[in-house]
Amino acid sequence: MKIVLVIAHKEICDAxxxxxxxxxxxxLAALSLTLALLGTAPAGSAKASMLAVTxxxxxxxxxxxxxxxxLMLSFDALAGEFERGTMLLLLTYPVQRWQVLVGKFCGxxxxxxxxxxxxxxxxxxxxxxxxxxxxDEWFGFGSxxxxxxxxxxxxxxxxxxxxxxxxxxxxxxxxxxxxxxxLVVLYDLVLLGVLxxxxxxxxxxxxAFQVLLLANPTDAYRLFNLAGSHGATLVSGLxxxxxxxxxxxxxxxxxxTVWVLTPLVATSLLFRRREL
Amino acid sequence: MQSIIAVSELSKVxxxxxxxLKSIDLDIRPGEIFAxxxxxxxxxxxxxxxxxxxxxxxxxxxxxxxxxxRRDYRVTRAMIGLVPQELTTDAFESVWNTVSxxxxxxxxPANPRYIEKVLKTLSLWDKKDDRIMTLSGGMKRRVLIAxxxxxxxxILFLDEPTAGVDVELRQAMWEVVRSLRDSGVTIILTTHxxxxxxxxxxxIGVINNGELILVEDKNELMRKLGRKQxxxxxxxxxxxxxxxxxxxxxxLAAGGVELIYTYDTQGEPTGITALLGELQQAGxxxxxxNTTQRSxxxxxxxxxxxxx
Numbered sequence: 001m002k003i004v005l006v007i008a009h010k011e012i013c014d015a016x017x018x019x020x021x022x023x024x025x026x027x028l029a030a031l032s033l034t035l036a037l038l039g040t041a042p043a044g045s046a047k048a049s050m051l052a053v054t055x056x057x058x059x060x061x062x063x064x065x066x067x068x069x070x071l072m073l074s075f076d077a078l079a080g081e082f083e084r085g086t087m088l089l090l091l092t093y094p095v096q097r098w099q100v101l102v103g104k105f106c107g108x109x110x111x112x113x114x115x116x117x118x119x120x121x122x123x124x125x126x127x128x129x130x131x132x133x134x135x136d137e138w139f140g141f142g143s144x145x146x147x148x149x150x151x152x153x154x155x156x157x158x159x160x161x162x163x164x165x166x167x168x169x170x171x172x173x174x175x176x177x178x179x180x181x182x183l184v185v186l187y188d189l190v191l192l193g194v195l196x197x198x199x200x201x202x203x204x205x206x207x208a209f210q211v212l213l214l215a216n217p218t219d220a221y222r223l224f225n226l227a228g229s230h231g232a233t234l235v236s237g238l239x240x241x242x243x244x245x246x247x248x249x250x251x252x253x254x255x256x257t258v259w260v261l262t263p264l265v266a267t268s269l270l271f272r273r274r275e276l
Numbered sequence: 277m278q279s280i281i282a283v284s285e286l287s288k289v290x291x292x293x294x295x296x297l298k299s300i301d302l303d304i305r306p307g308e309i310f311a312x313x314x315x316x317x318x319x320x321x322x323x324x325x326x327x328x329x330x331x332x333x334x335x336x337x338x339x340x341x342x343x344x345x346r347r348d349y350r351v352t353r354a355m356i357g358l359v360p361q362e363l364t365t366d367a368f369e370s371v372w373n374t375v376s377x378x379x380x381x382x383x384x385p386a387n388p389r390y391i392e393k394v395l396k397t398l399s400l401w402d403k404k405d406d407r408i409m410t411l412s413g414g415m416k417r418r419v420l421i422a423x424x425x426x427x428x429x430x431i432l433f434l435d436e437p438t439a440g441v442d443v444e445l446r447q448a449m450w451e452v453v454r455s456l457r458d459s460g461v462t463i464i465l466t467t468h469x470x471x472x473x474x475x476x477x478x479x480i481g482v483i484n485n486g487e488l489i490l491v492e493d494k495n496e497l498m499r500k501l502g503r504k505q506x507x508x509x510x511x512x513x514x515x516x517x518x519x520x521x522x523x524x525x526x527x528l529a530a531g532g533v534e535l536i537y538t539y540d541t542q543g544e545p546t547g548i549t550a551l552l553g554e555l556q557q558a559g560x561x562x563x564x565x566n567t568t569q570r571s572x573x574x575x576x577x578x579x580x581x582x583x584x
Contacts (some may be wrong), residue, residue, distance in 0.1 A: 006380040018368065049391050085364030089423070092328040093381040094353040275291060 003095050007103025024069050028119020034120040036123040051127035051137040061223035062148045063218045067155040073108045073174035074159025079169040097271045112152040147224050150256045154217040157263035187216045217259040224243045224252035278302035286336035296322040298486040309463045311477035319486040320466045328358045357424030361435040363416045367409035375422045382427035394422050415447040434465040470573040484580045508535040509564040
């Protein structure tokens with residue numbers, strides 16, 4: 001356990017030193033404040049509180065930004081160390097390969113956590129000043145932070161997998177970008193296309209559509225946040241496409257957890273088998 | 277004397293089918309400097325990598341101070357420090373942090389006083405807060421040695437430690453290596469500078485095509501294989517060597533003005549007195565003579581060129 005903590009500590013120090021934490025937190029803070037200040041206008045007659053609207057806006061923002069930050073943190077984590085030769089030296093120490101992976105994962109997750117809490121915390125502070133937020137909205141905000149970190153964990157794990165299957169960091173970066181485009185952008189576009197082309201009567205069946213929607217971690221994240229709060233449901237329409245409250249919060253969380261564990265285990269197995 | 281590293285019937289076949297090591301047996305004695313020599317691709321780095329735990333052996337085993345390197349990997353790796361061939365350091369990290377990080381990975385409590393001592397020994401103390409990327413190649417090499425020493429190892433592997441290092445720094449590094457040996461650290465080094473092995477090592481191993489073809493005490497090796505040559509500068513050039521002198525295996529060189537006699541220093545007699553007597557009888561006069569000893573480099577070349 002101590003080894004995992006030493007490696008995690010090193011990753012955190014590295015991220016602090018190369019301004020990753022500061023840059024990520026500032027970016028998220030700037031965008032969340034912008035959304036909090038300008039994003040309340042579309043609430044219209046829904047009479048949702050400022051925090052509820054901010055939660056919905058931040059959920060949409062997170063879908064794009066958190067995976068990107070996570071992939072940028074992780075794509076280099078293994079391939080970069082192999083390429084620089086530092087992994088070779090690291091593995092001569094009394095550490096096991098899974099400890100290296102878990103240590104890096106914990107460190108990067110801490111970096112993401114701090115960046116998300118600091119970044120989104122600014123918007124929450126602004127909403128708190130407005131003073132018309134209920135417990136439900138604050139709970140929604142807490143869920144947003146937690147699920148954003150979980151979404152980040154998904155893409156950290158995917159980034160490690162990309163970093164393990166290739167030997168060059170440039171290739172790993174290419175795979176990471178590809179993953180982001182497919183899971184964050186293209187997947188939803190394809191589903192939207194299916195939805196529009198069916199004009200209301202889904203050829204693949206509503207249940208299959210829901211499964212497809214949930215199968216994508218970013219959509220699972222969206223469903224979790226938009227179905228998890230009454231205020232958020234008021235100002236969003238997307239949950240209806242995913243079956244709304246029927247999906248609940250447990251299922252999207254479970255899907256995201258599977259998306260964390262599966263790439264991590266796969267990376268660990270590949271790492272164990274890799275001949276140096 | 278019980279060996280600190282015992283390698284037994286060690287073989288390694290890579291996934292590509294390349295056999296890097298062929299049934300190696302080797303014992304390293306505690307407190308010695310052991311030089312492992314071999315041409316590129318001979319298997320030196322593979323052998324070191326297996327002992328250090330980064331490559332798995334196909335067959336055979338290794339023990340370090342009696343502990344199996346697979347079963348007791350924590351114990352064995354904690355006893356070993358490796359200075360790799362490549363300059364593998366985190367470029368943006370400071371010298372102090374990278375050395376301290378290495379110590380932490382061995383599960384050792386922080387010991388700033390010890391790290392300070394190591395950095396001062398390696399003349400890195402003034403650079404402790406500098407980023408590694410700002411250091412010269414030689415300094416980076418020292419940082420790697422400091423990392424390898426951070427956990428107070430009993431065994432230090434130096435894989436081509438002076439490659440690309442200038443002469444002055446190289447000599448300073450060897451001073452450090454000697455002082456480490458004097459403090460009880462066992463040192464295993466590979467180097468392309470064979471004169472360094474000749475100068476530094478207590479024992480020498482020669483590996484070629486994955487086979488350990490020789491392990492010998494350095495002085496014994498020089499004694500056994502270090503034949504000498506006597507070169508006579510003749511007054512008048514010779515066309516051929518007289519038949520009377522054929523038993524000495526003489527060679528004519530430099531257009532017939534040099535006569536070379538190769539002899540075994542351990543031979544009793546060496547044959548020099550008899551040769552000089554016979555030269556006088558044959559009327560062959562010489563104006564000068566000198567002797568040269570075969571260097572370790574020549575011994576090494578003759579060993580690795582020998583057909584398998």
